Amino acid sequence: QKEVEQNSGPLSVPEGAIASLNCTYSDRGSQSFFWYRQYSGKSPELIMFIYSNGDKEDGRFTAQLNKASQYVSLLIRDSQPSDSATYLCAAEMNRDDKIIFGKGTRLHILP
Amino acid sequence: DGGITQSPKYLFRKEGQNVTLSCEQNLNHDAMYWYRQDPGQGLRLIYYSQIVNDFQKGDIAEGYSVSREKKESFPLTVTSAQKNPTAFYLCASSIPTGYYHSNQPQHFGDGTRLSIL
Numbered sequence: 001q002k003e004v005e006q007n008s009g010p011l012s013v014p015e016g017a018i019a020s021l022n023c024t025y026s027d028r029g030s031q032s033f034f035w036y037r038q039y040s041g042k043s044p045e046l047i048m049f050i051y052s053n054g055d056k057e058d059g060r061f062t063a064q065l066n067k068a069s070q071y072v073s074l075l076i077r078d079s080q081p082s083d084s085a086t087y088l089c090a091a092e093m094n095r096d097d098k099i100i101f102g103k104g105t106r107l108h109i110l111p
Numbered sequence: 112d113g114g115i116t117q118s119p120k121y122l123f124r125k126e127g128q129n130v131t132l133s134c135e136q137n138l139n140h141d142a143m144y145w146y147r148q149d150p151g152q153g154l155r156l157i158y159y160s161q162i163v164n165d166f167q168k169g170d171i172a173e174g175y176s177v178s179r180e181k182k183e184s185f186p187l188t189v190t191s192a193q194k195n196p197t198a199f200y201l202c203a204s205s206i207p208t209g210y211y212h213s214n215q216p217q218h219f220g221d222g223t224r225l226s227i228l
Binding site for chain 1 (some may be wrong): 146151152153154155156159169201216217218219220221222
């Protein structure tokens, strides 16, 4: 069974600090990875996607991918209270348009 | 503005009743998906469609049915065979993987909350 694993949290981070969210995946053949943010009661919204090993930066967000360790992370710099949400990690399986979602990590930014 | 529209926002089902959730997109995406989300859980794939007039079962297709007669529309019917339908249902769309070398991001509608009366 192909899986994406995340720590459910909650992860509490002081405002202004760096929040680090982690995700591991079971399928060594996965090539595409996605981070979504989901506010309570709302639908997921895409934050970042990454295909290559290394870092990808977009504003305050950095996605990191290590295929050898089957590990994806999301860093949020200068955390704001509005970043408090559940973050879902997803990985593609078999290049057939399907992606598998983790159960999400709840992030709480402390004012 | 391009996007995905799901309706209704809230839906109540009586026992033995079939209900249909609507999903329409104007993003010109070929691939569309239906997910179910239960409290504290991730998204589980119900059905997906990569092209008009074709669709595949996801991980939890039992008790659900879909159709894909138009590129823009991918309605989901929750049948009476689905004994535990209370959940948050999410529709998504994307450009199919076949156009690129990697899976493309999925974009979501606002969701439909289904409850049993």
